[in-house]
Amino acid sequence: MSCSGHTPFxxxxxxxxxxxxxxxxSVEELMEPLPSDYLLEKANYLLRSLQVxxxxxxxxxxxxxxxxxxxxQEAQSSTVSVERAVVTRKLKLDRERRLSGASLPRLEATxxxxxxxxxxxxxxxxxxxxxxxxxxxxxxxxxxxxxxxESSFLSRHHGNTSHQMDKVLAFDYExxxxxxxxxxxxxxxxxxxxxxxxxPSESVAPIVYSCLREWHLDQVHGLLHxxxxxxxxxxxxxxxxxxxxTVVACYKRLxxxxxxxxxxxxxxxxxxxxxxxxxxxxxxxxxxxxxxxxNPGKDISLHxxxxxxxxxxxxxxxxxxxxxxxxxxxxxxxxxxxxxKNAFRLRLRQxxxx
Numbered sequence: 001m002s003c004s005g006h007t008p009f010x011x012x013x014x015x016x017x018x019x020x021x022x023x024x025x026s027v028e029e030l031m032e033p034l035p036s037d038y039l040l041e042k043a044n045y046l047l048r049s050l051q052v053x054x055x056x057x058x059x060x061x062x063x064x065x066x067x068x069x070x071x072x073q074e075a076q077s078s079t080v081s082v083e084r085a086v087v088t089r090k091l092k093l094d095r096e097r098r099l100s101g102a103s104l105p106r107l108e109a110t111x112x113x114x115x116x117x118x119x120x121x122x123x124x125x126x127x128x129x130x131x132x133x134x135x136x137x138x139x140x141x142x143x144x145x146x147x148x149x150e151s152s153f154l155s156r157h158h159g160n161t162s163h164q165m166d167k168v169l170a171f172d173y174e175x176x177x178x179x180x181x182x183x184x185x186x187x188x189x190x191x192x193x194x195x196x197x198x199x200p201s202e203s204v205a206p207i208v209y210s211c212l213r214e215w216h217l218d219q220v221h222g223l224l225h226x227x228x229x230x231x232x233x234x235x236x237x238x239x240x241x242x243x244x245x246t247v248v249a250c251y252k253r254l255x256x257x258x259x260x261x262x263x264x265x266x267x268x269x270x271x272x273x274x275x276x277x278x279x280x281x282x283x284x285x286x287x288x289x290x291x292x293x294x295n296p297g298k299d300i301s302l303h304x305x306x307x308x309x310x311x312x313x314x315x316x317x318x319x320x321x322x323x324x325x326x327x328x329x330x331x332x333x334x335x336x337x338x339x340x341k342n343a344f345r346l347r348l349r350q351x352x353x354x
Contacts, residue, residue, distance in 0.1 A: 219255035229333065245291075246258075306324070
C-alpha cells in the first residue's frame with residue numbers, strides 16, 4: 001500500500017480542520033450526550049424494576065443512594081412524624097447490616113409481598129404529620145375521663161357500695177392501721193408533687209367486725225396461707241354456727257383479720273390471724289374479745305407456737321398454759337419458718353360447760 005502526501009481534498013491540514021469541525025475538541029463536548037443516554041437508560045431500568053403489590057400499586061425497591069439521601073433528609077428535618085421516624089430507623093438498621101456483611105432478614109412470602117421481601121411505600125406517609133399527631137385509638141383513650149366503677153380495680157378492692165353486710169358485731173372508726181397511714185402519706189405526697197392534677201378521692205371507712213360469709217372465703221384462705229401454711233380451708237365453718245364461732249375484720253371489702261372457733265361445743269380456737277400491715281391496731285384483741293363474748297361460760301382453748309408474741313395477748317385475756325408440746329407444728333410449718341415448732345396449750349376457764 002502506497003502512501004501519498006496528497007489527499008482527496010488536496011491538503012492534509014484542511015482534512016484535519018474539517019474533522020475538528022465534526023468531532024468534539026473538549027471533555028465537555030465529549031461528555032455532553034452521555035447524561036441524556038444515562039437518564040434514558042435509568043428510566044428504562046426503573047420501569048423494568050416496577051412490580052405490583054397486593055393493593056395493585058406500582059412499587060419498586062429503593063436504591064442505596066435513595067436510602068442514604070432519605071436518611072440525610074430526615075436527619076435535617078426539625079419535625080418528623082412517627083411513621084417516618086420508624087421507617088427511617090428501619091432503613092438505618094438495614095444499611096448497618098449491609099455494611100457489616102450481616103444477612104438482611106427475609107419475610108415469609110405472602111400474596112402481597114415481592115420475593116418474600118418487605119417493600120417500603122412512602123406515598124401514604126403524610127409530610128405534615130408531627131409527633132403529636134393523634135390517632136383514633138389514642139383519641140378514644142384520651143376521651144376516657146375515668147374507668148366505670150363496676151369495671152375498676154377500686155370496685156374489686158372496695159366492693160359494691162350497695163352490698164349490705166349482715167351480722168355486724170362492731171364498727172371501729174378510730175383505728176388507723178400502718179397500711180392506712182401509708183396510703184394516706186402516698187396520697188398526700190402525690191397531692192404536693194402534682195397540685196395541678198386531678199387528686200385521687202378516698203372515703204374514710206371503719207374497720208367492720210362481722211361473722212364469716214361466703215364472699216370472705218377466698219381472702220380468708222389467702223390470709224391463712226400467708227400466715228400459717230398452704231391448704232387451709234375454713235369453708236365448713238359456714239355450717240357450724242358461724243354467728244358464734246367466726247369473726248372477720250374487714251376494711252371496706254378487704255379482709256384484714258380472721259378468728260375461727262372449731263364449734264360451739266368444743267370452743268377450740270383453730271386460727272387467729274391479722275393481715276400484714278394491720279398489726280398493732282388491736283384487731284386481734286377485738287376479734288378475740290368477740291369470740292369470747294359470743295361463747296359465755298365456755299372454756300376456750302388453743303395452741304400457740306412457743307415464740308409467738310401473741311402469748312402476751314392471750315395472757316391479758318386470762319389464758320393459762322396447761323401443756324408444752326414438743327414438735328406440735330413439725331408437720332405443718334416450713335423448715336425455713338422462724339416460728340417454733342413447739343407449742344403451748346392454753347386454756348381460758350370461764351366456768352363449767354352447760
